[in-house]
Amino acid sequence: xxxxxxxxxxxxxxxxxxxxxxxxxxxxxxxxxxxxxxxxxxxxxxxxxxxxxxxxxxxxxxxxxxxxxxxxxxxxxxxxxxxxxxxxxxxxxxxxxxxxxxxxxxxxxxxxxxxxxxxxxxxxxxxxxxxxxxxxxxxxxxxxxxxxxxxxxxxxxxxxxxxxxxxxxxxxxxxxxxxxxxxxxxxxxxxxxxxxxxxxxxxxxxxxxxxxxxxxxxxxxxxxxxxxxxxxxxx
Amino acid sequence: xxxxxxxxxxxxxxxxxxxxxxxxxxxxxxxxxxxxxxxxxxxxxxxxxxxxxxxxxxxxxxxxxxxxxxxxxxxxxxxxxxxxxxxxxxxx
Numbered sequence: 001x002x003x004x005x006x007x008x009x010x011x012x013x014x015x016x017x018x019x020x021x022x023x024x025x026x027x028x029x030x031x032x033x034x035x036x037x038x039x040x041x042x043x044x045x046x047x048x049x050x051x052x053x054x055x056x057x058x059x060x061x062x063x064x065x066x067x068x069x070x071x072x073x074x075x076x077x078x079x080x081x082x083x084x085x086x087x088x089x090x091x092x093x094x095x096x097x098x099x100x101x102x103x104x105x106x107x108x109x110x111x112x113x114x115x116x117x118x119x120x121x122x123x124x125x126x127x128x129x130x131x132x133x134x135x136x137x138x139x140x141x142x143x144x145x146x147x148x149x150x151x152x153x154x155x156x157x158x159x160x161x162x163x164x165x166x167x168x169x170x171x172x173x174x175x176x177x178x179x180x181x182x183x184x185x186x187x188x189x190x191x192x193x194x195x196x197x198x199x200x201x202x203x204x205x206x207x208x209x210x211x212x213x214x215x216x217x218x219x220x221x222x223x224x225x226x227x228x229x230x231x232x233x234x235x
Numbered sequence: 236x237x238x239x240x241x242x243x244x245x246x247x248x249x250x251x252x253x254x255x256x257x258x259x260x261x262x263x264x265x266x267x268x269x270x271x272x273x274x275x276x277x278x279x280x281x282x283x284x285x286x287x288x289x290x291x292x293x294x295x296x297x298x299x300x301x302x303x304x305x306x307x308x309x310x311x312x313x314x315x316x317x318x319x320x321x322x323x324x325x326x327x
Contacts, residue, residue, distance in 0.1 A: 031323065033267075034267040034319065034323065035263070035267075037266055037267045037269070038262075038263030038264060038266045038267040039263060039266075040266060040272075107322070108322055193269065195268045195269055195315060196267055196268065196319065197267075197268045197315045197316075197318050197319045198315075200318075200319070200322065201318070204322075
């Protein structure tokens with residue numbers, strides 16, 4: 001795809017939207033802040049932990065995207081319609097999986113993630129004292145979410161195929177920051193004095209919307225990619 | 236009087252009820268929703284008293300029961316804190 005075309009921008013925007021909504025779904029930042037504020041930590045300490053977590057998520061996203069871009073650029077000298085068809089299948093499959101499994105049924109905003117892992121991550125979030133540990137938790141949560149994050153990340157890696165190296169770096173950094181924008185917004189809201197309970201209520205009230213919007217965006221993106229690259233004109 | 240035992244969530248072990256632990260967790264929930272420290276301790280004290288009354292006729296309860304009853308009483312004193320207290324395990 002031409003990097004300045006409408007199709008390219010649409011695909012990137014849709015991938016970013018889906019990725020960002022997954023970051024919004026993971027509530028470990030809320031838990032981390034809640035425990036830190038509840039333990040009576042100073043405002044600066046809470047902010048350091050939140051920024052550590054967010055930076056961890058951004059760094060891991062960038063690392064994964066760089067790795068995928070490298071692997072795809074190394075494996076495929078040209079991207080054929082077959083590759084795009086596989087990409088479309090991955091996007092559609094992920095979209096259906098989001099609709100079916102992403103949020104657990106019942107009260108709260110529990111995700112599909114294994115309960116044992118969440119118990120462990122929550123207990124670590126409760127005991128976290130320094131921003132390095134928060135950074136590690138932020139990174140770990142991105143890895144844990146990988147089954148759902150993989151489709152948008154692979155799409156971006158395919159879109160970056162053939163672009164010059166310096167553009168890769170800029171695109172990876174830009175994408176990682178924008179995909180983690182919900183975490184930055186939440187950090188600024190919490191440090192600005194917003195109640196964590198109101199953020200959590202918002203998330204709980206809108207979890208159906210988040211599930212349907214991110215799932216449908218991925219499915220439609222898959223259909224669009226298939227239609228554009230397999231049936232339409234491939235540059 | 237024998238102390239009430241609290242069966243933990245894993246159901247692998249139980250421990251005697253510790254009012255201080257309950258008090259601390261309620262204070263933490265109140266502080267997490269930006270309540271003033273004095274108000275948090277007052278709400279926690281009241282809720283802990285209610286829970287102790289409720290436990291007086293029981294020999295064994297589960298930690299889920301304890302959380303639910305404490306959240307019900309906390310609801311009267313601080314609805315936002317009760318929401319966080321009850322839901323913090325259902326967040327992630």
